[in-house]
Amino acid sequence: xxxxxxxxxxxxxxxxxxxxxxxxxxxxxxxxxxxxxxxxxxxxxxxxxxxxxxxxxxxxxxxxxxxxxxxxxxxxxxxxxxxxxxxxxxxxxxxxxxxxxxxxxxxxxxxxxxxxxxxxxxxxxxxxxxxxxxxxxxxxxxxxxxxxxxxxxxxxxxxxxxxx
Amino acid sequence: xxxxxxxxxxxxxxxxxxxxxxxxxxxxxxxxxxxxxxxxxxxxxxxxxxxxxxxxxxxxxxxxxxxxxxxxxxxxxxxxxxxxxxxxxxxxxxxxxxxxxxxxxxxxxxxxxxxxxxxxxxxxxxxxxxxxxxxxxxxxxxxxxxxxxxxxxxxxxxxxxxxxxxxxxxxxxxxxxxxxxxxxxxxxxxxxxxxxxxxxxxxxxxxxxxxxxxxxxxxxxxxxxxxxxxxxxxxxxxxxxxxxxxxxxxxxxxxxxxxxxxxxxxxxxxxxxxxxxxxxxxxxxxxxxxxxxxxxxxxxxxxxxxxxxxxxxxxxxxxxxxxxxxxxxxxxxxxxxxxxxxxxxxxxxxxxxxxxxxxxxxxxxxxxxxxxxxxxxxxxxxxxxxxxxxxxxxxxx
Numbered sequence: 032x033x034x035x036x037x038x039x040x041x042x043x044x045x046x047x048x049x050x051x052x053x054x055x056x057x058x059x060x061x062x063x064x065x066x067x068x069x070x071x072x073x074x075x076x077x078x079x080x081x082x083x084x085x086x087x088x089x090x091x092x093x094x095x096x097x098x099x100x101x102x103x104x105x106x107x108x109x110x111x112x113x114x115x116x117x118x119x120x121x122x123x124x125x126x127x128x129x130x131x132x133x134x135x136x137x138x139x140x141x142x143x144x145x146x147x148x149x150x151x152x153x154x155x156x157x158x159x160x161x162x163x164x165x166x167x168x169x170x171x172x173x174x175x176x177x178x179x180x181x182x183x184x185x186x187x188x189x190x191x192x193x194x195x
Numbered sequence: 196x197x198x199x200x201x202x203x204x205x206x207x208x209x210x211x212x213x214x215x216x217x218x219x220x221x222x223x224x225x226x227x228x229x230x231x232x233x234x235x236x237x238x239x240x241x242x243x244x245x246x247x248x249x250x251x252x253x254x255x256x257x258x259x260x261x262x263x264x265x266x267x268x269x270x271x272x273x274x275x276x277x278x279x280x281x282x283x284x285x286x287x288x289x290x291x292x293x294x295x296x297x298x299x300x301x302x303x304x305x306x307x308x309x310x311x312x313x314x315x316x317x318x319x320x321x322x323x324x325x326x327x328x329x330x331x332x333x334x335x336x337x338x339x340x341x342x343x344x345x346x347x348x349x350x351x352x353x354x355x356x357x358x359x360x361x362x363x364x365x366x367x368x369x370x371x372x373x374x375x376x377x378x379x380x381x382x383x384x385x386x387x388x389x390x391x392x393x394x395x396x397x398x399x400x401x402x403x404x405x406x407x408x409x410x411x412x413x414x415x416x417x418x419x420x421x422x423x424x425x426x427x428x429x430x431x432x433x434x435x436x437x438x439x440x441x442x443x444x445x446x447x448x449x450x451x452x453x454x455x456x457x458x459x460x461x462x463x464x465x466x467x468x469x470x471x472x473x474x475x476x477x478x479x480x481x482x483x484x485x486x487x488x489x490x491x492x493x494x495x496x497x498x499x500x501x502x503x504x505x506x507x508x509x510x511x512x513x514x515x516x517x518x519x520x521x522x523x524x525x526x527x528x529x530x531x532x533x534x535x536x537x538x539x540x541x542x543x544x545x546x547x548x549x550x551x552x553x554x555x556x557x558x559x560x561x562x563x564x565x566x567x568x569x570x571x572x573x574x575x576x577x578x579x580x581x582x583x584x585x586x587x588x589x590x591x592x
Contacts, residue, residue, distance in 0.1 A: 034520065035456055036342040036343060036344045036456070037342060037343040037460045038263065038340060038342055038356065039340075039342060039343065039346060039356070040340065040355060040356040040358065040363075041263065041363065041457035042457045042461050043357060044366060044367075045366060045458050045462075046461055048367060049429075049462070052374065052429055053425065056429050056432075057425040057429070059381055060377035061425040061428055063381045064380065064381050064384050064400075064403060065403070067384040067385070068403070068404065071389060
């Protein structure tokens with residue numbers, strides 16, 4: 032039973048040393064350690080939250096970027112398409128115009144040629160008329176140079192008239 | 196490969212040597228006793244008596260190991276002297292070193308009045324003729340060191356022992372180690388508060404957070420727990436370090452501090468004081484005037500509840516004391532088998548057994564520190580509970 036009977040001296044030393052230990056550890060160990068751990072926990076918590084937020088922001092930024100990129104691509108394609116269309120349209124327009132011009136030119140050339148031809152024909156006719164008059168004049172002058180001949184002509188003409 | 200083998204062999208030898216230290220010290224001790232006995236006793240001893248004396252000696256050796264002593268015995272005649280501080284009512288303080296007890300016996304009292312035998316100190320009563328009064332075993336009787344039993348029974352035939360005994364030495368060693376370890380670790384926290392813990396700090400942080408969150412916070416509740424964190428942390432690490440120091444078989448370890456009833460009683464008493472001092476109205480109301488209980492049952496219930504306040508810390512006291520003391524006794528007994536059977540083969544087997552027991556005791560050292568802190572936290576938790584989460588609290592039982 033000796034083991035179960037606490038010694039007064041040991042209780043005394045135990046009480047003193049344990050309470051001293053409690054006071055010293057409380058002041059110099061537990062308080063600084065626990066407050067540091069708590070602060071660290073809070074800062075880790077904050078950092079984690081910030082990281083999550085940043086990730087979220089990054090995500091939205093990324094999707095925005097992607098949307099922008101897609102839009103830009105689409106716009107580029109549209110512009111290219113428009114350009115291609117414009118080019119084709121311009122080419123066809125130019126072709127049409129050229130054809131038209133060429134047609135017009137040809138028509139005017141043809142008109143000119145016709146005009147010139149008509150002019151030339153008229154002139155030729157005039158010239159032929161003049162020449163034939165001159166020839167006729169010369170022939171008449173020859174024929175009418177003596178009376179006999181003159182008579183003859185008169186006779187032929189009269190013959191012709193009576194015949195008519 | 197060769198290096199690994201060498202280190203394994205060295206480890207095995209170290210473990211065997213470590214285990215055999217208490218054994219060696221016992222055999223030396225035993226021989227000394229035997230010498231003294233043969234010198235002192237005049238009549239011839241029969242063979243059977245001799246054997247019986249040997250076995251008795253071993254149980255005395257175990258008892259000596261788990262009890263307190265005035266000096267710190269290491270091996271054979273080698274022991275570390277410790278200061279002895281005796282207060283004898285009416286005669287004042289007497290302070291000297293435990294070396295004064297060397298070579299003292301019934302005929303030569305230390306400092307003229309102290310009789311020291313196997314860790315016990317007596318100030319013998321004298322017969323009228325000046326000879327010592329003795330009991331039936333021939334040991335002198337007289338004033339012995341005061342125990343709690345003496346204080347309660349009012350026995351005035353005592354002296355007060357405030358010596359730095361083996362247990363007080365172990366206690367102070369444990370306290371100093373805790374102060375050194377935790378002031379170092381706290382310094383580390385202060386110098387780089389934002390860095391991840393490293394080394395010892397990392398190990399202790401796990402334990403500190405475990406005690407704070409899984410013991411104190413869980414059982415006392417978010418509202419009140421912060422006040423009690425320093426006490427429960429101190430309690431946990433005090434029990435743990437003394438349990439572990441007690442497992443080291445040589446000086447300065449091996450003192451059976453947490454296996455001493457005075458130590459566990461003080462711890463249990465502090466827990467009781469905390470419960471009584473922090474008891475809420477709700478807590479005392481439930482004990483002194485249980486609601487919804489008819490009067491005749493109340494008369495029966497109130498004393499039981501009042502006793503219940505005492506029995507919880509009482510069981511804490513006994514649990515820690517019994518577990519640690521039993522661990523020491525079992526390890527010593529397993530080693531003792533070798534010397535009782537006197538066989539090398541048994542020696543090998545018991546060595547393996549005692550290694551297993553040491554491992555188990557390492558586990559017990561943690562478990563007991565954990566249980567004591569946990570039950571203390573639970574007691575405090577019940578005391579401070581102000582009745583807002585009654586259902587939550589009762590679901591714990």
